[in-house]
Amino acid sequence: MGVFFILYFLYRLDLGKICTLRQIMSIHKTIPMIDLPRVHSTYKEELDESIGFVVNSGTYIGGSVVEEFQASLTDYLGTPTFGVGNGTDALQIALMALGIGPGDEVIVPAFTYASSAEVIGLLGATAVWCDVHTSSFNLDAESVKLALSENTKAIIAVHLYGQLADLEALDQVAGSIPIVEDTAQAFGAKFTQGKYKGKYAGTVGAFGTLSFFPTKPLGAMGDGGAIISSNSVLHDSALNISRHGQSKKYIHEEIGVNSRLDSIQAAILGVKFKHFLPTLERKKRLAELYHLELIEVHQLKLPAVEHYSTHVWHQFTIRVDSNHRNFLKKYLAEKGVSTMVYYPFALSDQEAYASMIERVPISNSRSLCNEVLSLPIDPSMDDADVRIICNTIKQYFAI
Numbered sequence: 240m241g242v243f244f245i246l247y248f249l250y251r252l253d254l255g256k257i258c259t260l261r262q263i264m265s266i267h268k269t270i271p272m273i274d275l276p277r278v279h280s281t282y283k284e285e286l287d288e289s290i291g292f293v294v295n296s297g298t299y300i301g302g303s304v305v306e307e308f309q310a311s312l313t314d315y316l317g318t319p320t321f322g323v324g325n326g327t328d329a330l331q332i333a334l335m336a337l338g339i340g341p342g343d344e345v346i347v348p349a350f351t352y353a354s355s356a357e358v359i360g361l362l363g364a365t366a367v368w369c370d371v372h373t374s375s376f377n378l379d380a381e382s383v384k385l386a387l388s389e390n391t392k393a394i395i396a397v398h399l400y401g402q403l404a405d406l407e408a409l410d411q412v413a414g415s416i417p418i419v420e421d422t423a424q425a426f427g428a429k430f431t432q433g434k435y436k437g438k439y440a441g442t443v444g445a446f447g448t449l450s451f452f453p454t455k456p457l458g459a460m461g462d463g464g465a466i467i468s469s470n471s472v473l474h475d476s477a478l479n480i481s482r483h484g485q486s487k488k489y490i491h492e493e494i495g496v497n498s499r500l501d502s503i504q505a506a507i508l509g510v511k512f513k514h515f516l517p518t519l520e521r522k523k524r525l526a527e528l529y530h531l532e533l534i535e536v537h538q539l540k541l542p543a544v545e546h547y548s549t550h551v552w553h554q555f556t557i558r559v560d561s562n563h564r565n566f567l568k569k570y571l572a573e574k575g576v577s578t579m580v581y582y583p584f585a586l587s588d589q590e591a592y593a594s595m596i597e598r599v600p601i602s603n604s605r606s607l608c609n610e611v612l613s614l615p616i617d618p619s620m621d622d623a624d625v626r627i628i629c630n631t632i633k634q635y636f637a638i
């Protein structure tokens with residue numbers, strides 16, 4: 240109670256002109272990476288109604304809700320899209336439809352989430368690690384060029400943290416080798432220049448794959464994913480594989496898997512999709528604010544936006560000198576600010592992937608693991624939250 244009166248007194252003393260009572264009080268609050276119940280609170284009734292519709296319908300697998308959501312994705316992306324169980328399944332099914340198997344090599348960045356490489360191993364193929372640019376965190380086409388071999392059967396281009404990998408540059412080195420766009424982190428990002436101007440992430444390669452993991456740009460309240468392909472043969476093949484290899488009910492033409500977008504998740508996603516564009520706008524504003532507030536902190540490297548892509552700010556990831564990164568993370572945690580390290584180890588250095596191939600230098604991937612720090616970015620955050628985080632970072636560097 241005493242603290243409240245002191246804060247209120249400070250507020251009355253005209254501090255209100257430079258910061259609100261809420262801001263003064265928020266200095267004492269903790270800031271999570273993302274607060275999903277708060278994100279959902281603005282349209283909770285719509286969510287309840289939509290979930291209730293599925294509960295009362297008795298159709299818990301497939302049905303109109305899944306079909307409507309798939310149709311709205313297809314419409315938005317301008318490319319046929321269907322739902323699957325999660326983003327990892329989406330990658331696996333895409334590789335299966337491309338016929339990837341033992342003896343094949345698939346190029347993948349060493350700096351990404353495990354799913355992108357795991358599925359290669361699951362199919363008995365071999366991942367060949369490539370390096371990323373330190374500025375964009377995305378695949379370096381020059382590195383890909385050096386890693387190609389006669390066994391290369393696919394390239395997985397991950398659009399990390401919310402912006403597009405340079406697909407035009409990758410196309411040039413890939414030739415006829417299919418590119419799978421792992422779009423788990425970049426749903427809604429768009430090319431703004433070049434050959435693919437106006438195209439969305441996931442719609443350019445042989446396949447695009449989406450994850451609806453709850454914290455993803457478009458997140459469900461459980462698992463979900465989708466597969467995008469403008470190639471009707473590949474699309475149909477992937478669809479059949481995801482339905483036990485069936486082209487028709489009880490007609491199994493190949494070995495498939497069981498991977499479906501759950502009806503309740505589709506109902507949730509349908510509501511969240513209606514509110515998606517404002518969340519992108521809000522995150523853009525928060526990212527701009529981070530840039531403004533942190534520009535003077537010379538000890539940091541702020542995330543660059545590529546000239547050819549929009550950024551959906553799935554993560555706001557700064558680079559901090561490796562001597563400071565863990566200390567800064569700890570300092571922020573002590574002050575109530577959550578941060579995350581995506582990712583602390585290059586996949587090439589993980590025991591599970593010891594049999595994969597390191598043919599080209601991946602030094603950028605390894606150094607990024609010691610430098611990256613992702614700060615909270617959640618569409619329900621206040622501008623004041625960003626200021627608190629930035630001030631705490633400045634305090635750490637005594638600025």
Ligand SMILES: Cc1ncc(COP(=O)(O)O)c(C=O)c1O
Pocket residue numbers: 325326327328351352354355397421423424449450451452462463464
């Ligand atoms: C880059 C990337 N690819 C794939 C996935 C896998 O998605 P899911 O968790 O839906 O299987 C993720 C999820 O974290 C991801 O970040």
